[in-house]
Amino acid sequence: MPAPLETGRLIPGPTQDPRLSGAAVEVIDSLTSTNDELVRRLAEGPEGAPGHLHALLTEHQTAGRGRRDRTWTTPRGSSAIVSFAVLPAREDAARPTLPPESLHWLTLLLALAVRGAIREQTGLPAELKWPNDLLVGGRKIAGILARAAHDAAGRLGVVVGVGVNTGLRPEDLPSEAATSLLIEAGGEVDRTELLIGVIERFRRLVADFEAAGGSVLTATPGAPALLETVRGALDTLGRRVRVQRSEGQPDLIGLAQDVDADGALVVRADDGELVAVSVGDVVHLRPESGTWGPGAGAEGPTAPDAASPAPRAETEGGRP
Structure with a gap:
């Protein structure tokens, strides 16, 4: 105990x-x-x-x-x-x-x-x-x-x-x-x-x-x-990621390059497009295979609550 x-x-x-x-x-x-x-x-x-x-x-x-x-x-x-x-x-x-x-x-x-x-x-x-x-x-x-x-x-x-x-x-x-x-x-x-x-x-x-x-x-x-x-603290930057966006939108796969001044994750998609992601679940991909990495979509540790988002902060996997 x-x-x-x-x-x-x-x-x-x-x-x-x-x-x-x-x-x-x-x-x-x-x-x-x-x-x-x-x-x-x-x-x-x-x-x-x-x-x-x-x-x-x-x-x-x-x-x-x-x-x-x-x-x-x-x-x-x-x-x-x-x-x-x-x-x-x-x-x-x-x-x-x-x-x-x-x-x-x-x-x-x-x-x-x-x-x-x-x-x-x-x-x-x-x-x-x-x-x-x-x-x-x-x-x-x-x-x-x-x-x-x-x-x-x-x-x-x-x-x-x-x-x-x-x-x-x-x-x-x-x-x-x-x-x-x-x-x-x-x-x-x-x-x-x-x-x-x-x-x-x-x-x-x-x-x-x-x-x-x-x-x-x-x-x-x-x-x-x-x-x-x-x-400097964000492990996501420099990694290949899969971004699971809102319903009806296809997943975005690419390289996470930056976080902008609005808190959006800037991803260079595989087709070359630069996309600022404000809302989405992010999965770190294994570079050698493109498959989901160890932390991908994990049902994470105890969180106090997730009933509703903070202002401009979709806490269900959205903007910080």
């Missing part, structure tokens, strides 16, 4: 880890969905409504869903699950607010935070797969999903969450296309430490993005432009 989360290190109080100083973190033993819970509280506010960057964690999620509304359940304590409420600043707030057209980038901000936390704690070469997955060794280890959320005053925000496979054994996985930190690292990983790393990084990345005015092209003191950071 995996070790339980060390709640005292996470939630505000005298024993909270100093890296989370000032962070609103909440741990609930069991929930249907951390994303659903935050969306509900925002809509019902102001009493009990979460604040900006409120982090909600759970030991066990009973009704998690992945892309295309696929259900995904895991044994208790075998995943690291957290969702964040990202809210617009009030007019009198000191912090800058993110313009609505930038909110779809929050999925990749969280992906970068998870990537950094996994790499620091385990040394594993976690990488991003466009638009919302993380891979280790070509296999899916984490999935990120976002939902548009409105507070009681009708202001638009986003709830974005991640589920990382931490303690799943080979027999727990749905296919060979998925993996876990237990399998890849060869031993149990401290979920509390991992989540502290994710929360700390996500808060810093959001603050930098706010300081840049929601621009992915603008660097801030001590932080490069977001677009360049994403390009």
Whole structure:
């Protein structure tokens, strides 16, 4: 049985880890969905409504869903699950607010935070797969999903969450296309430490993005432009891919060359056409055969929810 989360290190109080100083973190033993819970509280506010960057964690999620509304359940304590409420600043707030057209980038901000936390704690070469997955060794280890959320005053925000496979054994996985930190690292990983790393990084990345005015092209003191950071972390670039587009459209096969300033994946199709893909499930292909690669279309790790997309962010395999 995996070790339980060390709640005292996470939630505000005298024993909270100093890296989370000032962070609103909440741990609930069991929930249907951390994303659903935050969306509900925002809509019902102001009493009990979460604040900006409120982090909600759970030991066990009973009704998690992945892309295309696929259900995904895991044994208790075998995943690291957290969702964040990202809210617009009030007019009198000191912090800058993110313009609505930038909110779809929050999925990749969280992906970068998870990537950094996994790499620091385990040394594993976690990488991003466009638009919302993380891979280790070509296999899916984490999935990120976002939902548009409105507070009681009708202001638009986003709830974005991640589920990382931490303690799943080979027999727990749905296919060979998925993996876990237990399998890849060869031993149990401290979920509390991992989540502290994710929360700390996500808060810093959001603050930098706010300081840049929601621009992915603008660097801030001590932080490069977001677009360049994403390009450097995206394992999809330089690979042959199959893009499964919306119903009625044929699959697109070609070389993934870039991510543009709108978050679209730029693919050089086999017929030479350059196509910017905003929505689609991306499959990494084996270069030697053109067949589906290890992470292709994997029913990925526990995700908090996928009921509805974030603004301009079709979380069912769409724009980040």
